[in-house]
Amino acid sequence: MAEMTYLQAISDGLRTEMRRDDRVFVIGEDVGVYGGAFKVTLGFQEEFGPWRVIDAPLAETAIMGGATGAAIMGMRPVAEMQFADFVSCAWDHLVTVAAKQHWRVGIPVPIVLRLPSGGGFSGGPFHSQNPESSFAHIPGLKCVCPATPEDAKGLLISAIEDPNPVLFFEHKHLYRRIKTEVPEERYTTPIGKARTHREGRDISVITWGAMVYTAEEAAQQLENDGVSVEIIDLRTIMPWDKAAVLESARKTSKVLVLHEDTHTGGFGAEIAATIAEEAFEDLDGPVRRVTAPDTPVPFSPPLEKAYIPQVEDVVKGLRELAEY
Numbered sequence: 001m002a003e004m005t006y007l008q009a010i011s012d013g014l015r016t017e018m019r020r021d022d023r024v025f026v027i028g029e030d031v032g033v034y035g036g037a038f039k040v041t042l043g044f045q046e047e048f049g050p051w052r053v054i055d056a057p058l059a060e061t062a063i064m065g066g067a068t069g070a071a072i073m074g075m076r077p078v079a080e081m082q083f084a085d086f087v088s089c090a091w092d093h094l095v096t097v098a099a100k101q102h103w104r105v106g107i108p109v110p111i112v113l114r115l116p117s118g119g120g121f122s123g124g125p126f127h128s129q130n131p132e133s134s135f136a137h138i139p140g141l142k143c144v145c146p147a148t149p150e151d152a153k154g155l156l157i158s159a160i161e162d163p164n165p166v167l168f169f170e171h172k173h174l175y176r177r178i179k180t181e182v183p184e185e186r187y188t189t190p191i192g193k194a195r196t197h198r199e200g201r202d203i204s205v206i207t208w209g210a211m212v213y214t215a216e217e218a219a220q221q222l223e224n225d226g227v228s229v230e231i232i233d234l235r236t237i238m239p240w241d242k243a244a245v246l247e248s249a250r251k252t253s254k255v256l257v258l259h260e261d262t263h264t265g266g267f268g269a270e271i272a273a274t275i276a277e278e279a280f281e282d283l284d285g286p287v288r289r290v291t292a293p294d295t296p297v298p299f300s301p302p303l304e305k306a307y308i309p310q311v312e313d314v315v316k317g318l319r320e321l322a323e324y
Helices: 006-020 044-048 060-072 084-105 132-136 149-161 211-224 242-252 267-278 301-307 311-323
Strands: 002-005 024-028 053-055 076-080 112-117 142-144 166-171 179-182 195-198 203-207 229-233 236-238 255-262 288-292
Touching: 002 006, 002 149, 006 024, 006 044, 006 149, 006 166, 006 179, 024 044, 024 060, 044 053, 060 076, 060 084, 084 112, 112 149, 132 142, 132 166, 132 236, 132 267, 142 149, 149 166, 149 179, 195 211, 203 211, 203 242, 203 311, 211 229, 211 255, 211 311, 229 242, 242 255, 242 267, 255 267, 255 311, 267 288, 288 311
Parallel strands: 024 053, 024 076, 076 112, 112 166, 142 166, 203 229, 203 255, 255 288
Antiparallel strands: 002 179, 142 236, 195 229
C-alpha cells in the first residue's frame, strides 16, 4: 500500500496499464511535453515516447475520431479531453460512431475517454460541468465516476480492459484534496458495482463522485440528531447498481439522491423513478433530490457555492425526510 492522492492514483493506474500492454496509448491536448493540464501524465512521454503519449492539436473531434479508428484496429487508446465540457465538440464521433460500432459490425471499441469534470474552483460555465447524464442515456457507452483514490485506480484499469467505450469522469476538486492508502500492485474494481460508503438505518443517500464527501459531512451532522444515514457510492452510473440502491431503499425506507449535475434530466431522476417503480411499497416518504439548479455554472465564487449542492443543503433535505 502507498498513500496517494486521487490524481496520483489515476496516474499510477494509467502507467501500470501502459507498462503492461503495448496497445495502450495516451492522446490529448498537452498530455506529452507539458504532462497534462493537471499533470496526470507528467513524465509519461519520457518513459513511453511520443508515439504512445501523443500531443494532439486543439481538436477534440480529431482526438475522438483518431481514438475510435485506433480502437477498431486493435489498439487501446486513452483519450483525454482537457476539460469534460469540451467533449461536446466530439459528440458525433463518440455517440454516432464509437457507441454504436459494436451494434453495427460486432467489433469491440475499447476507448477510455478521461474527462476532468466538476466545479469548486471558479472555472465558470465552460470548465466546470458534470455532463454525465447526457452520456448515460446513450446505449453503448459506460460512465464511471470514482470518488476515492483506490476506486480511481481500480476503475481506470477496468475501463482500459473493457471492450466498450468508457467515459471516465474525474472530479477536479478531488485531484489533490483526497489522499488515502492505495494498493501499489495492479488490481481492478468492477464497473457497475456500488459500494457502501457509510452504513445507516434511517435514510439512504445515493450519490457518486465528489458529492460522496458532501454527503458524509451531512451524515455526521444528522448523527448528532440521532438520525442514522447510509451512503451508497454508485461509483459508476452506467451501468448502475440498481440492486444495491433498492436494497438500501428497502432497508431505510427513505431516500435522498444527491448529485452535482443540473436537476432536470440528471441521472438522479432515473434513480428516483426506479425506486418509485420497484420499491414504492417499502418507502415511508417521497424520494428527494438535491442537485444543482438548471443554470450554467457561475464564475463568481459565491454564486458557484450557491450553485453546487452544499452540506447545509443536504442536511436540510435529510432533516425534512427524517421528519416526514
